[in-house]
């Protein structure tokens with residue numbers, strides 16, 4: 001009997017990722033059987049990528065496999081959790097084995113790098129869409145919540161901000177996209193090790209997926225604080241620095257898809273934590289503070305202060 005295409009797909013996924021001792025039963029039965037470690041709580045997050053909305057049809061499938069997992073690992077990082085398991089629901093318009101092989105390779109390489117095992121999923125036919133759920137472990141007393149920020153906390157961000165947003169703009173204009181920027185859009189680096197270092201030490205954290213100011217707004221709303229960002233301290237790659245020098249701060253402040261960590265730290269702990277992060281090779285930059293006020297004040301390099309915020313990406317805005 002010829003093998004069905006769905007069996008074929010399952011074969012692609014079955015042996016793709018890390019093999020973990022806490023997986024009693026993985027792909028192949030009605031459910032996976034998983035054993036979380038005693039004393040930890042499970043951190044669970046899910047994200048969907050839809051063709052035409054979150055990625056373009058001509059995107060490299062290997063990068064897409066990477067990104068589908070990376071955006072989820074970024075959520076675990078923002079919680080301070082240690083990644084363990086993933087499930088994958090994939091809807092495909094057609095079975096293109098070359099495309100699938102590349103997709104699985106991108107997914108599996110990142111999974112292996114973080115010790116993540118794919119333990120199940122679902123495969124259906126329809127317009128291309130990819131949903132990944134991840135499961136990680138975190139000590140409930142150390143999990144990084146959005147609501148833990150306090151006025152006076154110092155505010156830090158990892159990596160650089162605005163790169164993915166500028167790549168999207170260049171692509172939208174039909175211009176050739178800068179190679180570095182394209183990489184930042186297609187292959188984000190989930191800051192898992194940094195998130196683990198921050199667990200129990202930062203007061204609040206979020207990953208920057210909707211734009212720096214929009215995501216800072218989520219911390220402020222949950223923590224009931226305001227914030228102040230000093231724009232001359234923003235970590236910017238050379239192409240972003242050139243945009244900002246021209247007065248275009250939109251990508252740095254409101255560009256989405258960077259998947260960097262934004263976190264607040266008690267002022268007495270901030271120096272030591274930042275030094276530990278840098279010693280571990282994690283790039284972090286102080287950009288401002290939380291304040292006992294409402295709203296987010298942007299301090300421009302010329303000293304001008306504005307609360308006018310460029311919009312972040314909103315999935316429901318057209």
Ligand code: ADP
Pocket residue numbers: 010013026027028029030031032087088089090118119120121122123
């Ligand atoms: P059921 O009808 O019981 O849901 P399926 O035929 O959907 O079973 O799946 C059979 C097995 O293959 C299950 O263990 C499921 O988790 C796994 N599986 C199906 N699709 C995927 C996928 N895209 N990635 C990983 N595992 C998958």
Ligand code: MG
Pocket residue numbers: 121122123
């Ligand atoms: Mg199923």
